[in-house]
Amino acid sequence: MxxxxxxxxxxxxxxxxxxxxxxxxxxxxxxxxxxxxxxxxxxxxxxxxxxxxxxxxxxxxxxxxxxxxxxxxxxxxxxxxxxxxxxxxxxxxxxxxxxxxxxxxxxxxxxxxxxxxxxxxxxxxxxxxxxxxxxxxxxxxxxxxxxxxxxxxxxxxxxxxxxxxxxxxWRAKGVPITGLDVSIFPHYGVFAPTRHEYVQLMLDAPLPAAHDVALDIGTGTGLLAIILAQRGVKQVIATDLNPRALTCAKENFTALELTAVQLQQADLFPTAAPLANLVVCNPPWLPAKPSSPLEYAVYDANSAMLRGFVQGAKQHLAEQGEVWLILSDLAEHLQLRTREDLLGWFAEAGLAVKYRLDTEPKHGRSQDKTDPLFAARSAEITSLWCLVAQA
Ligand SMILES: C[S@@+](CC[C@H](N)C(=O)[O-])C[C@H]1O[C@@H](n2cnc3c(N)ncnc32)[C@H](O)[C@@H]1O
Known part of the structure; x- marks a missing residue:
């Protein structure tokens, strides 16, 4: 920093x-x-x-x-x-x-x-x-x-x-998360999970048979780590670059008395972590330069975090391990990235698509017909890509 x-x-x-x-x-x-x-x-x-x-x-x-x-x-x-x-x-x-x-x-x-x-x-x-x-x-x-x-x-x-x-x-009231029996308490400058569609994807995806260790890369409020711990993953190691996110996630883990989750400040992957059965990430989804620190959760210049995550994930996988990448395709509708780019990065990283779960946005912006980008926003799909090491 x-x-x-x-x-x-x-x-x-x-x-x-x-x-x-x-x-x-x-x-x-x-x-x-x-x-x-x-x-x-x-x-x-x-x-x-x-x-x-x-x-x-x-x-x-x-x-x-x-x-x-x-x-x-x-x-x-x-x-x-x-x-x-x-x-x-x-x-x-x-x-x-x-x-x-x-x-x-x-x-x-x-x-x-x-x-x-x-x-x-x-x-x-x-x-x-x-x-x-x-x-x-x-x-x-x-x-x-x-x-x-x-x-x-x-x-x-x-x-x-x-x-x-x-x-x-927000921090005092909390954000109740649909589908989970918990509220998350976001801090200033930390991505607030006010759009919950992807939570259901995280609940619907079948856990790998062995699920002792998971990594949550870019944990924000800690939401994905909490879902994994609640679903029975024994040890979750969560990282973020943003110190505010780490403080926030720690407070949320403590409030829920989750002892299975550890936090590390890291650029992408934790150091000295065991190989994981599951590596999850919900990266910033738009490839554009953030104009202030508050935008780092949404904008990712040149898809650097997304590409870094995809490129490095396989190294952290245990045998039969899975990568769950949560990603909106809005960037594709805005013609800022192509589907071929994304599939090409998976292939370069030695990852194959095992399955994909999709969900449509329900937030107000996707319904606003006066927005010049309505066509792109209303076509947006958020997916959970389940990736595995290529045979
Ligand atoms: C879209 S938010 C997702 C937060 C959380 N996982 C969730 O689903 O609510 C992306 C997160 O990635 C973090 N981030 C961005 N670049 C990072 C990097 N290079 N290494 C670790 N975390 C990063 C941001 O600080 C932010 O908390």
Whole structure:
């Protein structure tokens, strides 16, 4: 892991020079220009500043900041809509811009731009993430859980604080998992299993006759490891690169009193693990560069994790062992990867397909006909590929 250098920001407030640590979960650079804004600032002014690249430090009522952010969001959406209508009137969209992978990249760029603009509304928090704004809730516990202890003042986007508050709620409430009699408690920055279709695949796939040892690669909240332990696998070794995932998975294992599961921080496979009867993985499913650490669970540049997993899995298999790869084919519908690529990687790795279980998505996005990528999203199938060493 890279050590992240601390960054500080200075600004003037009532003729006093202030200095605070810069925190940005989406890796935004520290602001070059800061203006002070409050309840008297209009949404149009704020939107203009944000689009120009000026950051705004909120000094008004805490709850009004949320309303301002919503008003800026509406303006971004209107601008995006106007661009689409203008392109349509001028004879565009061109054939090129309608090609599915281009639409996907345009959507990603628009999301990144939206995130940059919305991240320009800032909060200054005292040490321990304390806000002194009018009607400010206690954000300290949620921010400490999300971003770690901090004993100095910080400057952070309102959006990141909202993210921490939302994550704290998920963590307290938990996500009940359909088909399993458990709730999973996701942490900030850890893939939350809100789409459960693949859980049923993990429950339906017949366990190999011997199932003493399993590896769960990229465990996230620990969900797949929990399913395997509940299905009777005696020892599960789970890995993840993301330290937040390891803390989260540990908490979930402890809450369920699972002693059969061990955790290791590792790039893919654990070190010094016994050969496994089962090696499972639900990798990030879209081959695109993650734009922030929060996206590492979904986007996998050049399918590096997927290919690394497929390439290395056989080495970790005991005799008669099986690999279970959970993978959505959305990347294929978006023309970012082909089925032939995937089958070619299996063959190169010396793996043969024993069987495949499929499921269709039920989440809202796959039903949204206004999404330009609806055709791809509604055709998505998630599969459990059972792979074995080629004879
Ligand atoms: C789609 S999430 C799946 C999480 C969990 N297995 C589940 O099904 O809910 C992918 C996970 O892989 C992890 N990951 C990504 N690259 C990795 C790597 N090279 N080695 C280990 N874990 C990785 C991410 O941090 C994330 O937790």
């Amino acid at each position: 890279l050590a992240i250098e601390k960054q500080y920001v200075q600004w003037h407030e009532n003729e006093t020079l202030r200095n605070a640590r810069w925190l940005s979960e989406s890796n935004q650079v520290p602001p070059a220009r800061i203006v002070l804004v409050d309840d008297n600032t209009t949404a149009d002014e704020a939107y203009r500043w944000a689009c120009e690249g000026t950051s705004m430090l909120w000094c008004g009522d805490f709850h009004n900041a949320r309303q301002l952010l919503q008003a800026i969001t509406r303006r971004i959406e209107r601008t995006e809509q106007r661009k689409i209508s203008k392109a349509a009137k001028s004879g565009q969209p061109t054939a090129e811009s309608l090609v599915i992978p281009n639409l996907f990249h345009q959507q990603r760029q628009a999301q990144a731009q939206r995130s940059r603009v919305l991240s320009r509304l800032l909060l200054a928090l005292d040490a321990g993430y304390v806000s002194t704004l009018r009607r400010a809730p206690d954000v300290s516990a949620a921010c400490t859980a999300a971003f770690g202890e901090l004993d100095e003042p910080c400057l952070i986007s309102f959006r990141d604080v909202q993210g921490a508050l939302g994550a704290a709620q």
